[in-house]
Amino acid sequence: MLVKVETSPGRTPSAIEVTSRPDGTHVAVSGELGLRDLSEVEARLSALTGPVTFDLSGARRIDTSIAWAVVDSCQRLERSGARAGVTGAQGAVARLLDTVRQGMPPPATPLAGPRGPRAWLTQLGEAVAGSGAAFVEFTGVLGLFVARLAQTFLRPREFRLTALVHHCQAVGLQAVPIVALLSFLIGVVLAFQGAAQLRQFGAEVFVVELIAISILRELGILLTAIIVAGRTASAFTAAIGSMKMREEIDAMRTLGIDPGHALIVPRVLALVLMLPILGLIANVAGLFGGALMSWTQLGISPAMFMSRLAEGTEVAHVFVGLVKAPVFAVLIGVIGCRAGLAVGSTAESLGRMTSSAVVAAIFAVILADALFSIFFEQIGV
């Protein structure tokens, strides 16, 4: 039985010829064979049984993959107790066969990992334990931040003002357009939806209180914190994580520079300073959007809006909203830095930690907001 292996024009005709002889199967390999012919060759060789002789006297050029296939099927046949041999290999082909035979790794034993419910349970357990460990690390980085910040007050010379200003610009100033735009739109939506509901009771004019209280107390700062969590926590993780990957943080330690001072304090402090300001900007933009919508859709004039805002809304709402900002800022900053420090040495871990930092930061912000709501309810503000 002659099997012509498909060859591209210009190459010498190549073939594997399998013939049955009294003393066993005879496999003649001829011409030039390479990786592209491997699947064909393998299909031929895997069907072989019994004593086999490989005759490579016609082979002009083969590559390691063909040599591997020949040696591999020899070893397979020998393991099953049959006789297998190679004859006729010459020159470069013989050298290659020798190299492959010597380098041949022992047969693979497939690693069977746990499967089914057990594996699922293991994964769940690891995930729970992992998030517990992440929380402990979070408290560690939080403690580091507080300790280094306190040291800064004792030794102001170690404080890195340039870094702080740089981060203030990155997390604060550059976030102003997106924060302002989104809260403006939320103000518009609130006015529009609120008015539609309140009109049923003829109470359109209360839309001012609706907008003011919801934006000043909750939405302005929460929305800002969520935007900043997505924007800044990821940036912190990526920046610190890539420094970690390139051993820059180890280098800092050997140079006597404390990563807490150099990396964590300026970043988190910049967030603590900037988030209240961003929240204030969000409040103003949200109220502006609401006022604009009330004016065009409900005919509440800006002057009317202003006077109802001043009469009907306590200033306490603003403070209830803004007092949350520093807490959110510490949460976002510390979570971002923690994730950066947890990056391993692979590019994949950087991506994983960045996305988990954003998720964790948003989760922490919303959880903290819920706790604040309960707290303010209890003390009656």
Added chain:
Amino acid sequence: MMAETVIEVRNLRNQFGRHVVHDGLDLDVYRGEILGVVGGSGTGKSVLLRSIAGLLTPKAGTVRMLGTEVRGASEAELDRLSHRIGVMFQDGALFSSLTVRENVEVPLRRVAGLTPETRAGLARLKIALSGLSVEAGEKYPAELSGGMRKRAGLARALALDPEILFLDEPTAGLDPIGAAAFDDLIRDLSQSLGLTVFLVTHDLDTLYAVCDRVAVLAEKRVLVAGPLEDMVDVDHPWVREYFLGPRARAARGARRRDEE
């Protein structure tokens, strides 16, 4: 008999901004030889490798590799060419999210009709040929030492049985014993697999242990190319310093001892 020219560089010019790295550089590499490319820091050894391998487009000049003009080649031609060359980067440049074996399998995935078992088997062979243990094949690059990462990078470069192998500083950062073992490995593989090797190095020991010919980069071009023995006669300050310095004497002595 003159061997076939597999790489032919003519009048190559590379520049970054106003900084000219190569100007009027000519180089030939013949089939089956191991060519060592040397030169001081900043003479553009790696840049030359990158422009031959097609990773960098030169400002001017031509690079012919295996009969294909690299600069004007279509994507299909470049793709075919990439099957025929292998590049080992300085630190291995392994994909960090894959194990060593999966790294070696990456180029094999482009070959149609291979079953996963075949791919794994071939990858394991290449890993073993590169002098790594089977266990190392299941590890991630981050878990390996620098020397092992270099070997893994070599295994990946060899995955498709390239005709030309590019090695960028293969022994930099290895201990002398590991470096000597790597030299032997390159020599053995190039002989048994019939490889042409383009080797960029600083290491005089490697140069004396494995190279058939040396090309010296200086003054923005290949100053001189030829067998190592001829280098001592070249009248150029850098070449004299390099090949007649104390380190070169030690490396030459080691080679003479090996030959005896």
